[in-house]
Amino acid sequence: MxxxxxxxxxxxxxxxxxxxxxxxxxxxxxxxxxxxxxxxxxxxxxxxxxxxxxxxxxxxxxxxxxxxxxxxxxxxxxxxxxxxxxxxxxxxxxxPEFDAAAVLQIAARLDEFATQHEGLVSEVKSASVAIHYRMCPELEGEALSLMTDIASQYPEFRLLRGKMVAELSASHxxxxxxxxxxxxxxxxxxxxxxxxxxxxxxxxxxxxxxxxxxxxxxxxxxxxxxxxxxxxxxxxxxxxxxxxxxxxxxxxxx
Ligand SMILES: [Mg+2]
Missing domain, CATH: 3.40.50.1000 (HAD superfamily/HAD-like)
Structure with missing residues (x-):
């Protein structure tokens, strides 16, 4: 280094x-x-x-x-x-082509979760859906467990983690x-x-x-x-x- x-x-x-x-x-x-x-x-x-x-x-x-x-x-x-x-x-x-219907289904679940918690922001970016918790880091555990749960139901999606954000991507x-x-x-x-x-x-x-x-x-x-x-x-x-x-x-x- x-x-x-x-x-x-x-x-x-x-x-x-x-x-x-x-x-x-x-x-x-x-x-x-x-x-x-x-x-x-x-x-x-x-x-x-x-x-x-x-x-x-x-x-x-x-x-x-x-x-x-x-x-x-x-x-x-x-x-x-x-x-x-x-x-x-x-x-x-x-x-690449991706399952747009699945993206929208996941987005609906994240929107629902985000509206229940002040400060959470959900975001759709074509082939991926993200949840941002920078303004409410105390919700990280809950957000990640929801994302893991969704990922298990949509095996073609990949769970990515970043700084105060978790994302499900339809592409590998x-x-x-x-x-x-x-x-x-x-x-x-x-x-x-x-x-x-x-x-x-x-x-x-x-x-x-x-x-x-x-x-x-x-x-x-x-x-x-x-x-x-x-x-x-x-x-x-x-x-x-x-x-x-x-x-x-x-x-x-x-
Ligand atoms: Mg960066």
């Missing part, structure tokens, strides 16, 4: 970036709807996306539609819903699968992949970059397969700032 992030050794033509969104580009807030990526960070991302000829993707638990809103005006390669849906470097969207694809898909295609193929994330579901991405001899950067504490670690999201943002300044300065004048 290394605590100093590489910078001078990186080259824009040889690097591919994969960034998680919440807890990585955006600070985590109580209401998932209220999370935003600061304008300055959007600008750093834009610079790196341009400097790498488009080899920068956002890999998040959010849907691609939500990511587009948070990163506007950028429309980036993206993997949404933990790798279930994906938009490649050419803008083509891949979304993960962030690592999405990252590997990107790395097989232009403009990502042949580059050094760098994946940055902060949560349990990012571990699949860290394992995938390790297999590709790339760099995984874990933000914050916790067991991880990442090769590097930084203490906070601000440390990562400082690195983004430095890298985007260096690569802007290095760009040839037109």
């Amino acid at each position: 290394t605590e100093t992030l590489p910078r001078d050794s990186l080259h824009p033509a040889k690097t591919a970036f994969f960034f998680d969104c919440d807890g990585t580009l955006a600070a985590i807030v109580d209401q998932p709807d209220a999370a935003r990526v600061e304008t300055e960070i959007v600008e750093f991302v834009r610079i790196l996306h341009e400097a790498t000829d488009g080899a920068l993707a956002v890999v998040s638990g959010r849907s691609i539609a939500q990511l587009d809103v948070m990163l506007a005006p950028l429309v980036l390669p993206a993997a949404g819903v933990h790798g279930v849906e994906r938009r490649d470097g050419a803008g083509t969207i891949y979304r 694809r993960n962030k690592g699968d999405a990252l590997e898909d990107f790395m097989r295609e232009a403009p990502f193929a042949g580059r050094l992949p760098i994946f940055v994330g902060d949560d349990v579901t990012d571990e699949d991405g860290f394992v995938a970059v390790r297999k590709l001899n790339g760099i995984g950067i874990k933000i914050g504490a916790g067991t991880t397969s990442a090769t590097h670690r930084v203490g906070t999201l601000h440390d990562f943002h400082d690195w983004l700032r430095q890298l985007s300044q260096t690569w802007t300065a290095a760009a040839p004048a037109l």
